[in-house]
Each structure stands twice: as C-alpha cells, then as structure tokens.
Amino acid sequence: MNKRQFLGAAAAAGAFPLAGQAASLPAGPALLTVTGAIAHANRGPFDPVLDQMMHKHGVGFRKAYAFDDAALRALPAVTIRPTLEYDNKPHQLRGPLLLDVLAQAGAIHGDRTAGGETMLVLRAVDGYNVDLPVAQARERRFIVATHVDGKPMPLGGLGPLWAVYDADRVPEMAAQPLAQRFAACPWALYHVEVIDRRA
Numbered sequence: 561m562n563k564r565q566f567l568g569a570a571a572a573a574g575a576f577p578l579a580g581q582a583a584s585l586p587a588g589p590a591l592l593t594v595t596g597a598i599a600h601a602n603r604g605p606f607d608p609v610l611d612q613m614m615h616k617h618g619v620g621f622r623k624a625y626a627f628d629d630a631a632l633r634a635l636p637a638v639t640i641r642p643t644l645e646y647d648n649k650p651h652q653l654r655g656p657l658l659l660d661v662l663a664q665a666g667a668i669h670g671d672r673t674a675g676g677e678t679m680l681v682l683r684a685v686d687g688y689n690v691d692l693p694v695a696q697a698r699e700r701r702f703i704v705a706t707h708v709d710g711k712p713m714p715l716g717g718l719g720p721l722w723a724v725y726d727a728d729r730v731p732e733m734a735a736q737p738l739a740q741r742f743a744a745c746p747w748a749l750y751h752v753e754v755i756d757r758r759a
Contacts, residue, residue, distance in 0.1 A: 590626035591627060591629060594665040594754065595623070596752075597756035602626055629706070629720075640654075640726035642726045645739050655705040655706040656703060656706075657704075658723060659694070662694075679754075679755045681752070686748065696744075701726070703723075703725070704722070705721065717747075721750070722745065
C-alpha cells in the first residue's frame with residue numbers, strides 16, 4: 561500500500577480528524593465532552609472500547625468537542641452565590657457560562673424554531689441526566705462551575721464540573737424548598753448533548 565492509499569484508508573477508519581476538526585485534543589485530560597448539533601470538533605468519533613463510561617450510559621457520536629481544565633478556564637468566568645441544599649448556606653461558585661462553552665463547540669442553540677426548541681442533555685458521571693431547554697439555560701444563566709469557594713471542585717465531591725445556576729436569583733425557584741431547586745443541575749458533569757429539534 562502506498563502512502564496515499566494508507567492515508568486515505570486511515571482517514572476513512574477515523575484515525576485522523578475529519579475535515580473541519582481542530583488538529584488534536586486539548587493537552588490535558590478531557591473533563592467535558594460536547595456532542596450533537598455542533599459545528600466544531602477536536603476529537604474523533606465515539607470509541608466503544610476507550611469511551612467506556614459513555615458506552616455504559618448509551619452515548620454515541622460521530623464528532624465531539626472535548627474541553628480540558630485549561631480550555632474551560634480560558635473562557636470568561638462568572639461568579640454566582642446560591643444557597644445550597646446540602647448545608648443551607650450560600651457558596652461561591654465560579655466558571656464559564658454554559659452557553660459560552662456551547663458556543664466554543666459551535667453548537668446550534670437557537671431557542672425556538674418552527675420545529676421545536678434546542679435541547680441540552682446534561683449527563684453526570686453516575687448516569688444522572690437532565691433535559692434542559694437552551695432558553696432556560698440562557699434565562700437562568702447556567703454556568704459550568706469549576707470552583708467552589710475559591711477552590712477547584714474535586715471528583716468525589718461536586719466536581720470537577722457542575723452545571724448550576726443561582727437559584728436564589730430566580731424568583732420561581734427561590735420560592736421552592738431548597739431540595740427542589742437544583743434538580744436540573746447535575747454535579748460531576750462530563751457530557752452535554754445538543755439536540756436541534758429543527759431537523
């Protein structure tokens with residue numbers, strides 16, 4: 561097989577990035593993977609052997625955009641201070657807006673279209689997932705929190721990432737009992753699927 565045949569076969573097999581993809585994954589380990597209706601990608605398709613957690617959670621994709629810690633920190637950060645259900649106290653949470661993360665991946669995130677609305681599936685490492693309309697993510701200013709009270713959130717706690725908003729600043733949610741305010745906020749977030757219902 562000559563070099564041209566080898567490169568063609570390798571590209572067809574997914575060994576090289578597809579056209580339009582960035583050249584490589586982030587330098588650090590991927591903490592968050594965005595899939596679905598995205599225009600940009602920096603990793604190859606789903607691998608049922610190497611993507612074991614996704615495989616167990618029934619996730620599959622042809623292209624994805626992966627974020628490491630540095631990529632998330634490079635985005636403008638927002639600070640919120642919601643009262644948390646775990647100790648009934650306000651805590652400082654910091655990280656980029658969820659919609660800024662999606663924009664980095666080239667996600668399609670119009671609110672409402674003739675065929676419906678763009679939805680997000682937020683998935684945590686334990687398999688907990690939430691269907692979140694993009695309109696709600698925008699209205700409530702969801703962030704992908706990387707820090708709590710000035711410290712990085714560890715795996716085994718609420719982190720390393722938490723999709724969360726300041727429920728104290730959303731009147732209809734602030735009126736709810738604390739235990740009901742964060743059902744749409746999976747901690748230990750690792751995957752976001754963007755579903756464009758215009759198709």
